[in-house]
Amino acid sequence: MRRLVCVLAAIAFARGAAAQDDHNPAEQSVARKDQGEQLAAERTAQTSNLDDTSEKRASLEIATYADSDNVTVFTPSIAASITNVLQGASLRGRYIVDVVSAASADVVSTASPRWTEVRHAGSLEATYKPSTFGVTLAGSLSSEPDYFSFGVGSEMTLDLNEKNTTLEAGFGFGHDDIGRCGAENSPAATPNTCTSFGVFERTINRTSFNFGLTQVIGKATVGSLVLDLGLENGDQSKPYRYVPMFSADVAAQAPLGASYAWVTANRLPERPLEQTPLSKRRLALTARLAHRFDSSTLRLEERVYGDTWALFASTTDARWIFDAGKRVAFWPHARFHGQTAVSFWKRAYVSGYTPGDPTSWDLPVFRTGDRELGPLWTATGGGGIYFYLGSATDLQKARLSIQIDGMYTSFLDDLYLTSRSGLISSVSFEVEL
Amino acid sequence: MKKIVLPLALLVLVPSLAACTHVAPYERGKLANPTMSEAIGDGPAAEHVYAVHEGATGGGSVAASGCGCN
Numbered sequence: 001m002r003r004l005v006c007v008l009a010a011i012a013f014a015r016g017a018a019a020q021d022d023h024n025p026a027e028q029s030v031a032r033k034d035q036g037e038q039l040a041a042e043r044t045a046q047t048s049n050l051d052d053t054s055e056k057r058a059s060l061e062i063a064t065y066a067d068s069d070n071v072t073v074f075t076p077s078i079a080a081s082i083t084n085v086l087q088g089a090s091l092r093g094r095y096i097v098d099v100v101s102a103a104s105a106d107v108v109s110t111a112s113p114r115w116t117e118v119r120h121a122g123s124l125e126a127t128y129k130p131s132t133f134g135v136t137l138a139g140s141l142s143s144e145p146d147y148f149s150f151g152v153g154s155e156m157t158l159d160l161n162e163k164n165t166t167l168e169a170g171f172g173f174g175h176d177d178i179g180r181c182g183a184e185n186s187p188a189a190t191p192n193t194c195t196s197f198g199v200f201e202r203t204i205n206r207t208s209f210n211f212g213l214t215q216v217i218g219k220a221t222v223g224s225l226v227l228d229l230g231l232e233n234g235d236q237s238k239p240y241r242y243v244p245m246f247s248a249d250v251a252a253q254a255p256l257g258a259s260y261a262w263v264t265a266n267r268l269p270e271r272p273l274e275q276t277p278l279s280k281r282r283l284a285l286t287a288r289l290a291h292r293f294d295s296s297t298l299r300l301e302e303r304v305y306g307d308t309w310a311l312f313a314s315t316t317d318a319r320w321i322f323d324a325g326k327r328v329a330f331w332p333h334a335r336f337h338g339q340t341a342v343s344f345w346k347r348a349y350v351s352g353y354t355p356g357d358p359t360s361w362d363l364p365v366f367r368t369g370d371r372e373l374g375p376l377w378t379a380t381g382g383g384g385i386y387f388y389l390g391s392a393t394d395l396q397k398a399r400l401s402i403q404i405d406g407m408y409t410s411f412l413d414d415l416y417l418t419s420r421s422g423l424i425s426s427v428s429f430e431v432e433l
Numbered sequence: 434m435k436k437i438v439l440p441l442a443l444l445v446l447v448p449s450l451a452a453c454t455h456v457a458p459y460e461r462g463k464l465a466n467p468t469m470s471e472a473i474g475d476g477p478a479a480e481h482v483y484a485v486h487e488g489a490t491g492g493g494s495v496a497a498s499g500c501g502c503n
Binding site: 075226228313321372409 | 438439454455456457460461463465466467469471474475476477478479480481483485486487488489490491
């Protein structure tokens with residue numbers, strides 16, 4: 001095509017030059033020069049158009065989450081990407097807003113008003129992979145009145161054996177600044193009620209490494225294995241979460257899912273803030289398998305997890321996507337997560353006056369009311385459907401997806417709650433520009 | 434923890450590699466189907482819900498920022 005353009009440009013230039021030969025030689029010279037420059041510019045423009053093999057895509061997602069613990073989240077997000085397959089370069093960006101409204105028992109043990117908080121988050125990722133070796137650089141920001149965090153990372157990939165095997169290694173660093181808003185007992189996160197980060201601030205530094213292997217297992221099967229290592233340093237305790245204390249006799253009798261009334265009637269007057277260990281080491285191993293049948297695709301994922309707080313977990317995710325013609329596909333989705341409690345987990349913590357000092361309390365060093373650190377299991381089930389809305393020759397130019405999942409969590413050793421039901425739904429629209 | 438992870442890794446990895454066959458580029462029509470990629474699945478909102486509700490993490494991006502869930 002380039003050759004054709006060059007030949008056409010040369011012919012056009014020659015014709016233009018011949019037409020100018022009948023005029024004043026000086027004017028002819030200037031005219032030829034002008035015309036030559038114009039043709040050269042047109043040719044450059046044409047060539048540039050021909051070279052623009054990039055694919056530009058944009059997407060919009062609207063998602064909602066609501067659960068029986070009085071938490072609702074509304075999450076719109078937009079994303080865009082530009083990919084040049086021939087040059088091996090791509091750039092992806094995303095902006096997301098979380099509007100969280102809650103009156104959850106997660107935060108306080110006494111009645112508190114419903115609060116609303118808005119989180120803004122963005123991420124940018126650039127990849128350059130001209131041949132078998134590629135590098136990705138990524139960054140992300142997340143901000144809300146009482147929490148700010150950023151993360152940067154890099155990942156390298158190497159294709160081997162005609163792309164039958166891909167190795168990847170990544171490194172990431174994240175920094176979180178945790179603040180505090182609203183009156184005591186209530187994260188009423190309006191900016192004018194927030195304590196300045198200069199007055200109250202906790203920081204967490206997170207370093208992560210991952211190593212992965214993706215392997216083509218057959219003509220219709222691909223699998224991958226990713227090992228994640230995470231090092232977290234800093235105080236992750238929630239600045240709003242107070243932990244009720246009990247005498248030893250009462251703690252032994254604390255019923256599963258004890259009500260507010262029971263806790264209020266039986267707890268000791270001291271009500272300290274949550275305190276968790278100041279460092280954590282995480283390890284996760286994730287295996288994925290995808291298999292394409294004649295008219296459906298099965299995707300499986302299993303993650304096993306352990307950390308130095310002695311929390312061990314297993315998460316299994318399965319999705320089976322069925323084709324329903326060329327334009328439509330639908331899928332059932334199932335997910336199961338189970339975990340043990342951290343080593344310092346107690347349904348009811350025991351405290352009392354310090355021996356010999358009736359003015360101070362002998363508190364457990366580590367204490368938490370975070371149910372996500374306790375023993376639990378969650379079953380998720382639902383499904384989704386997508387429609388390709390492009391033309392007959394380019395079906396994938398636009399896609400509309402709808403997904404709904406229900407979640408049921410059983411808390412096995414907690415105060416206040418024994419279970420939680422939730423619903424996640426999303427609608428997304430993606431188009432090639 | 435090492436006692437658990439290493440055997441699990443070997444359990445998954447060794448049979449997978451042993452079962453592999455070399456697939457030429459022109460034989461990858463099924464592998465190239467869009468449904469084989471992670472593009473169809475949980476969006477960013479669902480991933481965030483899972484990250485907050487599960488006391489485990491991993492398998493995602495190395496550059497993710499904090500959960501902002503205090």
